[in-house]
Amino acid sequence: MKLFLQVVSVAEAVETARGIAPPPRSEEVPLEDALRRVLAGDVCADVDIPGFDRSTVDGYAVAAADTVGAGEAIPAMLHYRGRVAMGGDDGAAIAPGSCMYVPTGGPLPAGADAVAMIEYCEQVGDDVLVHRAVAPGENVVHADEDFTAGEVVLAAGTTLSPRDVGVAAAAGADAVGVVAVPKVGIISTGNELVPVVSVPRTGEVRDVNSYLCGSFVTERGCHPVYYGIIRDDRDALTRTLTAALGECDLVLISGGSSKDERDNTSAAIASLGQVLVHGVAIAPGKPTIIGQAAEKPVIGLPGHPASAYVVLVAIVDHLLAAMMQTEVARRTTAARMAQNVPSQRGREDYVRVAVQDGRATPVFGKSGLLNTLVRSTGLVRVPAGREGLEVDEEVEVILW
Amino acid sequence: MKLFLQVVSVAEAVETARGIAPPPRSEEVPLEDALRRVLAGDVCADVDIPGFDRSTVDGYAVAAADTVGAGEAIPAMLHYRGRVAMGGDDGAAIAPGSCMYVPTGGPLPAGADAVAMIEYCEQVGDDVLVHRAVAPGENVVHADEDFTAGEVVLAAGTTLSPRDVGVAAAAGADAVGVVAVPKVGIISTGNELVPVVSVPRTGEVRDVNSYLCGSFVTERGCHPVYYGIIRDDRDALTRTLTAALGECDLVLISGGSSKDERDNTSAAIASLGQVLVHGVAIAPGKPTIIGQAAEKPVIGLPGHPASAYVVLVAIVDHLLAAMMQTEVARRTTAARMAQNVPSQRGREDYVRVAVQDGRATPVFGKSGLLNTLVRSTGLVRVPAGREGLEVDEEVEVILW
The missing domain is CATH 3.90.105.10 (Molybdopterin biosynthesis moea protein, domain 2)
Known part of the structure; x- marks a missing residue:
């Protein structure tokens, strides 16, 4: 039994995961x-869109040339030829010296090349007085101005x-x-896990990771398929993983990835395919596994929900984006650190923080506390080459 | 026929809309x-969560007092009493001077109050050498430390x-x-509208607003109910509005809200209830209507899709949030204006902008162009009291 994992950097882990993303299907x-x-x-x-010359205002369709020189004192006087009908092509047309009323969105009659807004016009009997000159094209969207066919x-x-x-x-x-929406198989492992409907006895805890993983992939536009809780039994896990690989595009297995004798996830993957990464220089989340079986990625997540969620955000998010051929769509906000945070050089630390008024306060708490998931609003990444973050340093917070 | 609308401010419009939000139901x-x-x-x-004292690491459960003074050169030597089982309460206990192996997440045996990490321990026959002292509670989450019952x-x-x-x-x-998910009735009006499956003839355009409104409310967590396209006919609109009010919690009607003789939306609402606002000091979006019928809000949106969408973001978003008793959840980003934008004092302008590298460039285009909806990434609000925005001014962009 090896005590220590051979870790790779987060960047290498992301590259490995993206490299085995199955090609997307479409529907x-x-x-x-x-x-x-x-x-x-x-x-x-x-x-062509809109497909015809179209008024953008309520007003009178005119030949712009007929309004040259028109003003408040000396309006242009045009013969009123009625209204343009909405929604049809009734062959409406104007001759020089005349106009027609056109509502917003209506088609210009033949002979018109502009619309005088109703606010600047006055109807007097059979005539319309236009109190402001309009330029050719004014208040008009041309037939292919929005989009051209093709x-x-x-x-x-x-x-x-x-x-x-x-x-x-x-x-x-x-x-x-x-x-097509990727199907993501979700398996939780561990003798200590009981379903959410059970009241845990001493030594038992409820299965949080199925809900955490399922909601995470749903939010990213994927479809979760739940395979429930599997006890610490290699054969049982291998059977369930085989079933999940038959139905899903990706399988997430949480728990059973520590480098101790419970390391069933790695064994199950190895029996069906290969383990590519076992151990990532990330805290929390070190015992992460990246493997491939049946030409599909299989990710082993830590059993601790908070650690598992950090790995979902830091690594799995990139895999899902690659599977859907899109960008990682994460919300971020800029903030300044409210205090110093030490970090160990050589690994990426993901610090849970609560952001208020532009200040990011680390939410400390023992590894494995669930409440840090709800007390924090985001994650701040401390790069592997840094020994920590300094108070007042500007950071990007991933709103997780 | 009145030519001009009696406008209210955006803040008043939002307050009016929120004031008629029907109380939420739950499920x-x-x-x-x-x-x-x-x-x-x-x-x-x-x-209590986790419900028992729980190890956060792989290691040996010990009485911390037994490790006092332990170090690299002089380890504490403890008698190995076997492994703690995961997932059960097997009555495991240690006496002073002994220890048990416990995996991450496992329960502490009775008599133990800390866990020495496996990295600092060495098993030699029936004994375990502990090379580093641990404090009481170290590497342990206590029974109610995450959450307390109740x-x-x-x-x-x-x-x-x-x-x-x-x-x-x-x-x-x-x-x-x-x-409960609010049901939002969606009605498009206008003789010029044809369904998306039709090829528009001259004077006709496809119904964009049903899709725009439906997707908008879906994204906000509501359920759209589509009532299709209604021609410019007051009786037909009134009948459809009546049906929608019977089935939905809110009705959105686009088109038919200009202050000309096509002003059917206002007439239909008035015949079934009352019009509270007709005209908002917002650009684009001025001919917006806020009404109430059958104790439910009815909103009249402009027919231009781009204008309708601005009103959805600036006003309807607040109404939906009130109906769901939540906050308006909008994404924003800070940027600097890439150029001056003039604005008319007395109305709120919503300027469509494309944001790149922290610079917000206005997407100009004639009112009524659809392509501004896809060329822009967000909206910048110019308050009613301002005469415009200045180049390099810092602004908040609503990522719409």
Whole structure:
């Protein structure tokens, strides 16, 4: 039994994990279900948008030339030819010296090249007095000014925001090709674990990691598949891992990754594939495992929930992003350290902090305390080459 | 026909909208479905957590007093009494002068009050040499140190993060009481609108606002109910609004809110309830309507998608937060203006900007262009009392 792990740097661990990300599959979904999905291909405009010269205001469609010199005192007087209908092409047209009323969004009649805002016009019998000159194109969006037919409206790889979904609708995309949601198998191991519905007896604790991992991957746009609690039994773990590899794109196993005789995760992975990394220079989270079996990544997370969550944020997040061919979308905020934090050179420390009024206060607490997960609002990374953070130093807080 | 709207400030509009937010209902959901839901009540620990004195490391459980004075040269020698089993209470105990192996997370045997890390110990036959003294409590989490039975673990009003879901599991909450998801009815009006599956003819444009509103409220944790496209017909709109009010907690109607003869939204609301606001000092978005019918809020949004979206962010977001009794959860970033932006005193301008390397560049474009929705990454608010923003001025960008 080796006492110490052969650790790799966090950067190497991330690179290894990204390197074994299975290629994404794609699927088509109705546009109304596409929010936050990642586009597998470009969305192009199928037609010119808006497709016709369109008024941006309520007013009178005119030939701009007819308003040259018009002002408050000497208005241009134009013959009123009625209203443009919304939503159709009724062949409306104006001759020089005339105008038509057009509501916001309405099409310009033939012969018009600008719209005089209603605020500057006055209807007098069959005539309209225009009190301000308009330039050609004024208050008009031209037929292909928004998007031209064939133009890429949204590029492949875009994570669709509500605005993007709206623009895709304009482009006629009632369904879109998106990266399929990765299925992530979740296994918790440990004789000490009991389900959340149980009242733990002495020596037992509830399975927190299934919920932590499941919620984490859900938030990142993946679909969790729960395989429950497996006791410290290599054969049982290997059987469950085999089942999970058959159904999922990635498997997360928490617990059983310490370098002691309970090191079942590494043994189970090795029996089905290979262990690529066992031990990362990260605190907390050192006994992390990165392996591959059935051409799928298998990650061994520490049993401590707080440590497991740091590894999810620092390493697994990058793997999920690679699997979905997108960027790691994490929220960060700038803050200044409220106190010194010592760190050990040679490993990356992830310090839990509470941020208030731009100050990041470390949330200290023994390794393994769950309450640090809710007392902290984020993580500050101390690079491996640093011996700590200094009070008032500006840091980036990962809002985890 | 009045030409001009009686506008109120954005702050008044928000206050009016929040004031008519219907009280939230609550429901119980399984914990695995509770991510991002808002807690309707406190979640308390049902038992002490972890519930027993627990090792945070792999090592030997000892009586700290037995290690006093131990060092590299003169170790403490303790009799090895075997291993503590994980997950049970096997009545393990040590007498003074002895120790037991305990894995990370395991229970301390009776008689032990600290754990010596395995790295500083050496097993020699039936004895263990401890090369470093440990203090009482060292490497141990006490039985109620994480949470005490009855303690509030997560307070009502918390929007559940993945970490919160994990901690709720530890507290035994296999189901949680959360604010029910508000149902938001979505109606698009306008003779010019055609469904996304249609190819628009001259004068027609696709219905973008249904998708924009639906995705927006989905992202905010609400459930959209789509009522499709209603032509410019007061009776038809009134009938659809009546149906929507019967099924939803809030109704959003886009289009038909200009102060011209197409002003059907205001008429439909007035026929079923009352119009509280018609016109807000915001640009874009001035013809916004806030009304109430059947004791539910009804919001009239501008027909232009870009204007409608600004109103969703600036006003409707606050209403949704009030309905869910939570805070407006918007992402912001600090940036400096890349150029001057003039603004009209007396109204709040929301300037679309693209942010890169900390510089916010205004995305200009005619009112009504959809492409500004995708070319911009956020909104910068110009307060009503300001005449504009100056180059290099520090601003808060709402990442919309």
